[in-house]
Amino acid sequence: MVARIPSLEEKLKGLPTQPGCYLYKDAAGEIIYVGKAINLRNRVRSYFQKSAKHSPKTRKLISRTVDLDYIVVDSELEALILECNLIKEHRPHYNIRLRDDKQYPYLVLTMNEPYPRLLVTRRVKKDGAKYFGPFTNSRAVWDSLRLIYRLFPLVTCRKRWDNSPVQRPCLYHHMGRCPHAPCAGLANSEEYRKMVDDVAMFLDGKQEKLVQQLRAEMEEASEDLQFERAARLRDQIAAVETLIERQKVVSTNAADQDVVAIVNDHGESAVQMFFIRNGKLIGQEHFMLEGLEDEEGVENATGEFLKQYYQDAAYVPTEIILPTHVEETVIIEQWLRQKKGTKVTLTVPERGGKKQLLDMAIGNAKLALEQMRTNTLTEYDRTMGALMELQDALGIDTPLERIEAYDISTIQGSFSVGGMVVFKEGKPAKSEYRRFKIQKPTNTGEPNDFAMMREVLTRRLKEAKSGNPKFSTLPDLMLIDGGKGQLGVAVSVAKELDVELNMIGLAKQFELVYQPGQAQPLALPKNSQALFLLQRIRDEVHRYSVTYHRTLRGKNATLSVLDTIPGIGLTRRRELLKFFGSVERMKNASVDQLAAAPAMNKRLAATIHKMLHGNAA
Incomplete structure (x- = not known):
């Protein structure tokens, strides 16, 4: 008999009155919020009372919550520590959290x-x-x-x-x-x-x-x-x-202090920290917060930042200067004291030197927030803005979310390779890069870039049609490194395989964009973000294919003459070199001596002897 899973209403009725942490989940089972409470029953039920006046963010949270879990602990301090660990592990969408999932150095x-x-x-x-x-x-x-x-x-x-x-x-x-x-x-x-x-x-x-x-x-x-x-x-x-x-000397009492200033504007939040040791300002750092709504204010952000930052901080000062009082002051001080081993005080100054320090930190936080916005706008122009500009210039109706670019790298037809790079939303998706070793090399001295490009594109599109998950997603735009001829090859391959794709070719000499069916190439403005994006993609696929080409050449330079002899694989080559010590000693050996080596026979020994002495048929 399969055990019945309790509903959300049943879990709400069975909540304990002990302290602990609660985890809200959405329909997909993802944890979307983590909180703590002295009394789990009272705290969690307060979210689901129809008469409660919640903020817009909380109403969104409740509307998405279809399940919950909870963990009971022995004290409010243990609940705070557990909450910090759970937020760090799951990074729930509705919690205020330090931006970026990376670990700071x-x-x-x-x-x-x-x-x-x-x-x-x-x-x-x-x-x-x-x-x-x-x-x-x-x-x-x-x-x-x-x-x-x-x-x-x-x-x-x-x-x-x-x-x-x-x-x-x-x-x-x-x-x-x-x-x-x-x-x-x-x-x-x-x-x-x-x-x-x-x-x-x-x-x-x-x-x-x-x-x-x-x-x-x-x-x-x-x-x-x-x-x-x-x-x-x-x-x-x-x-x-x-x-x-x-x-800079900022205090005459040789104190160890951290100054924490937080500014929030239209859901964007910046934290500025000053580190004061022995009364001197020795450094500063700024952080970005996400998940903070306007109506939550600085108080919530300050408390959440303190818990997340000092969870892993290598040093806790004796005093932390804050812009506002936090609801959990007593328990946070208790937690910090446990980490430091001595008393830690949270201070909200109203005047004097500490207030001046705080005001200076707030000013720096505002500058950091403004810089973040500037960087965000610049990044948007380089990616999504450039994509929309390119889409408009090419007259394509669908968004260019995925762009694939192709390039061939070869030297006189030797070690010919093809590279495929993928850009998603204007940024490299390196996990989806692919490389192709040309299976039908051209005649030495007469490389045929068109034939090699045809082979690469044919293999890529055939893999897509066969359902290979590595190639199943087709691009919104295919970029070919080259002019009208290379683009013509791509168009013919797509037609032969009955695949409809948007395609362009980018000729490097004059940075002209060739489109199928267009007699004249498109010349994008020299300061166009769309052109800059195409150049970045073209340069990236060139770098990728050349790197692979160099790798193959480097491997070939280290190959032994044994690798050219049919029947000699990695194991036999290793055993032969181990037995004789060098290729030169093998060359001086007779057929019988070669046959006496491990994993060898008389027929193969005779072949090796002929090849080493230049008598191969």
Whole structure:
């Protein structure tokens, strides 16, 4: 007997009164919202009361909800932690969430190694390492990495780390880039660990404290007549002090603070963060939020951002300055205190220096939001705007959602290949790129691009007609790299296979667009976004086919003469080379000696002997 699945109404009646998280699902079973509650029954039922006055967003959510699940926990704090994890995992449509599904980069000190390194990672693990971040700007991460390696020469390679003299020092050691050289047994573990602690102090924003320690070490080294070490410390101090001079003093109480400013305008939201360490502004980052409606306001966005950002943040300051009070202040402070190990305060300033900092962050958030809009408009012009312009110029009725482009790459008919690239909504869809090795090569010295293009297009369209899922979707526009002749080949192939397609050819010399049945080519304006899009697609298919062509040529350059002998496959070739050691020794061997090799026989040995001595028939 099949168990009956409870309806939504039945689940609402059976909700428990304990704290926990609830998950709303749509008709497709997709999780569209995750929430938490101290009392699951009261909270969830409040959504479905007919008398309740909900916001437009909540009404949309309820109209799409056909099922729900819930998870019971022991406390509101556990519910908050679970909610953060569920939102991160499922990214529900109706939750406010950090934009992009990507992981932001972190810097990590691999403290679980005898000689730690500083690396860039996108995943925070509980592995004993020290993490710093997250950063929204990848360039800033790599710039910081290069600066730190210049100031503190940590090891960078993945060789053995037990400080045993297993090899001579490499070039990096002689260049001064890796003076410790643990792979050569030259490292002083205590001195190296001290340098690792200095790096951690630097990344924590405690540069002034670091300078004090480095200056004391420099004086001690000078007194001990260790002048080279003293000079090295002097240079480190100078570099760190230069960095300190660029940092703005914003607080006189040497506090560790994060300033969080959020602006929301017509459903678009930007978050600006200032990072203050020891009273100095050491950096800033901005993030974008999605899923926020106008009526929800900044309060909801602030609470959701705090939970999602500090869930993986490598460092939690003692004070977080906010633009507005959040409903969950007490429980969020409790959660942050659990993460940090000491008290964390959420502050909403009304005047003074903290308010000035907040206003400055709000101004930066507005600029970030405006920049995001500008970038969005620019991207739209490059993609959807260009597609509409192209559709209008070509006189095509249907939208050009999928464009396929084809190109042939060959050198005197050798290693001839065809490339097919796909653009969806004006952007590359690299998972759908395809490549073709020409099965009917042209005569050497007389390459026939038309014949090769015919073969590629015939194979592609036949695969589509046969139902091959890799080729089943036909393009809204087929772009052929070439002029009237190449386009004519494409038209004839489509006609032979009874396939109707929009096709154009793009001639590189004058960037003219050829269309079937049109006597004169179309010349798009030189500043046309449609022309720029066609050029990007043409250049991409050329790059793709040339890359494949080079790969085949490279493989051929490494082929052994054995690969030209019929009957010699990969296994036999490997066994022969293993048995004789080289092709030259095989050439000096008799037929009987060849036949004595593994996986060989007398007939094949005689063939190999003839081929190696140039006596092949």
